Amino acid sequence: MSDRLTSIVTKTGDDGTTSLGDGSRIPKNDARIEAIGQVDELNSFIGLLACEKLPADISTSLExxxxxxxxxxxELCVPGYVALNEAHINFLxxxxxxxxxxxxxxxxxxxxGGYPAASQAHVCRSISRRAERSLVSLDSKEPLNDACKQYLNRLSDYFFIIARTLNQQNGLPDIFWQKDKC
Known part of the structure; x- marks a missing residue:
């Protein structure tokens, strides 16, 4: 493997643009860059969750x-490239x-809430939803591979179930919403 990421400071983005994988440059506030950033943020929060004491099967799935x-x-970085497919969705x-x-x-x-790792899973769930909204917004301008949106939709469901599972495994019950609790 080459050292293709050794030069982090390139200064090419100082003008408010960034480079896509196909070599084209777009503004950093473009919907595509927003979507890439949302997915990156989600991945970082999953990394934070993975630092918690978790069952091995959940740790393996998170990785x-x-x-x-x-x-x-x-896939988002290279317009026209397809990386996700039905197998990714089936995994979730x-x-x-x-x-x-x-x-x-x-x-x-x-x-x-509940167990700290369960709370982190809920954060991942809500960031998954935000990333999904970002992809839907991009898709309205530039059609995307449907598997990308489907994957993020399933991923938020996965984190909801994992949060509940972690609470259950640690002896903490679900706390039900009570309307108008003052």
Whole structure:
């Protein structure tokens, strides 16, 4: 592998533009760059969650998801390139099914919180939703691979289930939302 990322300071972005993977330059406030940034932020928060004491199977899944998000970022960085597909979505659906059957059914909304790692999973869930909205916004201007949006939609579901699972594994119940609690 070459040392292609050894020069971090290039100064080429000092004019408010950045380079895409195809060599083109676009403004840093472009919807595509916003989407790339949202996916990057999500990946960073997943890294923070992965620093918590977690069951090995969840840690393994988180690392795989981080690789998937780099794939998604590369797809966003190179217009026309396709990296995500049905297999990525199936992975998340399988992971969701692995845990959801062990949880009590929900009849009410729950509050984010509980065990620290569960709280971090809720943060990842909400950032997944924001990243998904960013992709939908970009997709309205430049059509994207549908698998990208589907993946982020499933990913927020995954983090919701993981948050509940981590609370359950640590003996903490779901805290149900109570309307108009004063």
């Amino acid at each position: 795989r998801i981080q690789h998937h998000l780099f794939d998604l970022g590369s 659906e399988t992971e969701i099914e692995r845990y959801i059957g062990k949880l009590p059914p929900l009849r009410e909304f729950i509050l984010p």
